[in-house]
Amino acid sequence: MSRVLNVAVVGCGIGRSHIVEGYLPNADKFKVLALCDLNPERLDQVGEEFGIERRIVNFDELLAMDDIDIIDVCTPPGAHFSMVTEALKAGKHVVCEKPLVGSLEDVDAIIEAEKSAKGKLMPVFQYRFGNGIEQAKTIIDAGIAGKPYCGTVETMWRREAPYYTVPWRGKWKTELGGVLMGHAIHPHDIFTYLMGDIAKVFGRVATRVNPIEVEDTISASLEMKSGALASFTATLGSVDEITRIRLQFENVTIESDHAPYNPGKELWKILPRNDEVKARIDEALANWQHVPSRFQTQMARFHDAIFGKGELPVTSADSRRALELVTAFYHSSSTHSEVALPLGPDHPLYQSWVPAEFR
Numbered sequence: 001m002s003r004v005l006n007v008a009v010v011g012c013g014i015g016r017s018h019i020v021e022g023y024l025p026n027a028d029k030f031k032v033l034a035l036c037d038l039n040p041e042r043l044d045q046v047g048e049e050f051g052i053e054r055r056i057v058n059f060d061e062l063l064a065m066d067d068i069d070i071i072d073v074c075t076p077p078g079a080h081f082s083m084v085t086e087a088l089k090a091g092k093h094v095v096c097e098k099p100l101v102g103s104l105e106d107v108d109a110i111i112e113a114e115k116s117a118k119g120k121l122m123p124v125f126q127y128r129f130g131n132g133i134e135q136a137k138t139i140i141d142a143g144i145a146g147k148p149y150c151g152t153v154e155t156m157w158r159r160e161a162p163y164y165t166v167p168w169r170g171k172w173k174t175e176l177g178g179v180l181m182g183h184a185i186h187p188h189d190i191f192t193y194l195m196g197d198i199a200k201v202f203g204r205v206a207t208r209v210n211p212i213e214v215e216d217t218i219s220a221s222l223e224m225k226s227g228a229l230a231s232f233t234a235t236l237g238s239v240d241e242i243t244r245i246r247l248q249f250e251n252v253t254i255e256s257d258h259a260p261y262n263p264g265k266e267l268w269k270i271l272p273r274n275d276e277v278k279a280r281i282d283e284a285l286a287n288w289q290h291v292p293s294r295f296q297t298q299m300a301r302f303h304d305a306i307f308g309k310g311e312l313p314v315t316s317a318d319s320r321r322a323l324e325l326v327t328a329f330y331h332s333s334s335t336h337s338e339v340a341l342p343l344g345p346d347h348p349l350y351q352s353w354v355p356a357e358f359r
């Protein structure tokens, strides 16, 4: 039987957006019962804004609270692994912001821990949800698009000095990577969600925009498992901000909306090759039901999955795929070589992609 689940949000930065976009619009499914943050001012500010009385500074206290069903981890990346494993061990369901963890070794350990856990784990990839992306996915999955030829992903965003005044950002040890790992991870996830697994990567990373340790500009040439080709480019130094994903299939050209932080929401440009393809697309989308974008749908589907009404909308396997690309990309860039996927424990960066001098 379905019921309202009690949530504890840990970290009041993006955690606030989880409340606004994810939990409040799904008030029949979730109640935010507790907030946790090391910063008492932020804790009070967000607690007052949403009338959340239970405010905790020490994460471990949450684990012992029997009335908390879900722990939503929205802390900086370096804290994710221990919080997720502890929360699973305590029998809680877990939501965790990207990046789920900071290495393939850690993601494999989490996948192992999930096998015996009582609760379910859902990493965040909120850009996957909305009418535009889901219509594209429906057309591709129905086999209408046909053979994939090639595609491009452009993540053209902007970050300036104030962004890096938050101490954990821009540093290998705490952010674990730059635009590749922390920003373009969303559009790259969309690409593989729609086009399938990557087989080979030749990537380059550079720091060109801000005086930071991690990269802020990247580019790669990729070969997909299907044989299709792709190129990914991203920077945090763009004057205007867009996210653009363009996919070329045998029967259809698909181009995302360009809204940088919500490319899935508005309808995408879908160009059928001929009238017959158009008729098949019209038929596939004939009874389309509106899909709210981002966290609203991701959280609603998490609730459904917990009560056996569907699959988890994002899984730790999806996180692994994203982190495998990150690992391959850094390795390719530092060795000036092509990297073939999948990557396992024998890969030199399996334990960490962070350069040794910054660990």
Ligand SMILES: NC(=O)c1ccc[n+]([C@@H]2O[C@H](COP(=O)([O-])OP(=O)(O)OC[C@H]3O[C@@H](n4cnc5c(N)ncnc54)[C@H](O)[C@@H]3O)[C@@H](O)[C@H]2O)c1
Pocket (backbone or CB within 6 Å): 010, 011, 012, 013, 014, 015, 036, 037, 038, 039, 042, 057, 059, 074, 075, 076, 077, 079, 097, 098, 099, 124, 126, 166, 182
């Ligand atoms: N999905 C997205 O679009 C998106 C957007 C922004 C950030 N993020 C991710 O969300 C995470 C947080 O980013 P942010 O921008 O909100 O950072 P932030 O610095 O604004 O907020 C993080 C909060 O966590 C608190 N915190 C740190 N360690 C803690 C601990 N041990 N216990 C309790 N609280 C702790 C900090 O005090 C801070 O208030 C990162 O992993 C980031 O990559 C995702």
